[in-house]
Amino acid sequence: MTAEPVGLGRRERRKARAREKLLTAARQLIAENGVSALRIGDVTDRADLGFGTFYTYFESKEALVEAVVADTLTGLASSIGATAVAASDAARAAADAYRRFLRFATSEPELARLVVELNRADAAFEDSVRPWARETLEHGCASGQFAIEDIELALVSISAAALAAIRAILSGLLEPGPETESRGAEMMLRGFGVDPETAHKIAWLELPDIDTAS
Amino acid sequence: MTAEPVGLGRRERRKARAREKLLTAARQLIAENGVSALRIGDVTDRADLGFGTFYTYFESKEALVEAVVADTLTGLASSIGATAVAASDAARAAADAYRRFLRFATSEPELARLVVELNRADAAFEDSVRPWARETLEHGCASGQFAIEDIELALVSISAAALAAIRAILSGLLEPGPETESRGAEMMLRGFGVDPETAHKIAWLELPDIDTAS
Numbered sequence: 001m002t003a004e005p006v007g008l009g010r011r012e013r014r015k016a017r018a019r020e021k022l023l024t025a026a027r028q029l030i031a032e033n034g035v036s037a038l039r040i041g042d043v044t045d046r047a048d049l050g051f052g053t054f055y056t057y058f059e060s061k062e063a064l065v066e067a068v069v070a071d072t073l074t075g076l077a078s079s080i081g082a083t084a085v086a087a088s089d090a091a092r093a094a095a096d097a098y099r100r101f102l103r104f105a106t107s108e109p110e111l112a113r114l115v116v117e118l119n120r121a122d123a124a125f126e127d128s129v130r131p132w133a134r135e136t137l138e139h140g141c142a143s144g145q146f147a148i149e150d151i152e153l154a155l156v157s158i159s160a161a162a163l164a165a166i167r168a169i170l171s172g173l174l175e176p177g178p179e180t181e182s183r184g185a186e187m188m189l190r191g192f193g194v195d196p197e198t199a200h201k202i203a204w205l206e207l208p209d210i211d212t213a214s
Numbered sequence: 215m216t217a218e219p220v221g222l223g224r225r226e227r228r229k230a231r232a233r234e235k236l237l238t239a240a241r242q243l244i245a246e247n248g249v250s251a252l253r254i255g256d257v258t259d260r261a262d263l264g265f266g267t268f269y270t271y272f273e274s275k276e277a278l279v280e281a282v283v284a285d286t287l288t289g290l291a292s293s294i295g296a297t298a299v300a301a302s303d304a305a306r307a308a309a310d311a312y313r314r315f316l317r318f319a320t321s322e323p324e325l326a327r328l329v330v331e332l333n334r335a336d337a338a339f340e341d342s343v344r345p346w347a348r349e350t351l352e353h354g355c356a357s358g359q360f361a362i363e364d365i366e367l368a369l370v371s372i373s374a375a376a377l378a379a380i381r382a383i384l385s386g387l388l389e390p391g392p393e394t395e396s397r398g399a400e401m402m403l404r405g406f407g408v409d410p411e412t413a414h415k416i417a418w419l420e421l422p423d424i425d426t427a428s
Binding site for chain 2: 122126147148149150152153154156157158159160161163164165167168173174175180183184186187188190191192193196
């Protein structure tokens with residue numbers, strides 16, 4: 001997200017950086033105080049830009065919030081996804097990715113709330129995880145760890161289940177915390193055909209830290 | 215749905231029956247031609263009621279369609295749920311219920327489309343399946359067929375996964391038909407802790423017909 005845009009002139013680069021600063025500031029403010037307390041003046045203050053410049057980058061506060069949500073989803077999916085695809089053990093990669101997604105509900109509840117409240121959140125979430133999730137599942141089938149007859153069905157099912165679990169954690173229906181995350185990952189691995197003992201072991205391993213703050 | 219309302223006066227009974235006739239007619243017409251072709255005059259014709267009486271029962275065509283969706287969800291959940299709760303084998307009951315829900319996408323695509331397009335379809339779907347689905351999962355845990363540590367998490371996950379599969383069948387992402395239904399049920403049973411061989415056997419048994427047209 002914060003990589004320097006390439007192939008742009010100086011002016012375009014400066015504009016892209018300013019937009020990025022506004023997004024980062026808004027993201028921080030939403031995480032701190034929730035979206036209802038978000039004020040454009042606070043965003044431009046935090047980004048160290050003039051109030052008047054805001055409308056060069058975003059049409060409205062709503063457009064900014066939408067961009068934050070899209071940015072959050074993409075950032076989360078790409079950091080978790082890159083870690084998963086780089087892992088040599090597909091079952092471990094799938095379990096860790098699932099647990100990290102659920103942890104997002106606890107670590108950044110205000111942003112997570114925005115994501116699940118998004119109209120058609122399921123489609124946006126699925127689109128953002130599909131590419132690397134597919135790679136992880138195919139890798140697990142090739143290695144013999146998974147027995148999945150229909151990769152597409154597994155992808156659709158697990159991404160919907162993870163999003164629903166995030167929503168249920170936020171609404172208080174499910175207990176937040178590592179136990180729910182590991183239980184869900186264990187159920188997922190068993191569903192993918194991992195034997196129950198191995199599924200249990202993998203789902204309850206210590207979860208290494210990665211940077212999901214994009 | 216078509217049971218005679220009790221505890222009402224004659225006038226109220228007649229009104230309830232007329233409303234029911236309009237709902238049934240609308241449901242049939244939507245199933246036949248889709249919701250965009252639905253005309254109030256066709257609904258009252260099919261219900262054998264005068265056009266003018268329509269507004270005694272519904273504020274608008276939209277209100278009628280909403281009532282059809284609510285009715286469809288309730289009817290589907292209660293007929294599938296009653297069958298599941300009555301079954302002695304919880305694994306079989308869960309697999310059959312999952313398969314019947316997915317079959318709805320193929321047997322009544324226009325109504326299924328309305329259900330998944332509902333705003334917050336996930337919450338409505340979850341609410342309608344939760345009571346009997348919980349009973350089936352608890353029954354399976356008590357009988358030792360399931361090893362589920364967190365019933366709530368399993369409920370949330372599987373109802374979201376089933377709804378997402380219905381959506382994916384309707385959008386053409388997943389192949390419609392019995393194979394997808396059985397594969398999903400097999401994955402679900404394995405997730406619930408049923409051993410893979412038994413899960414396979416149960417998920418591919420012949421599915422007895424039940425009346426889901428309420």
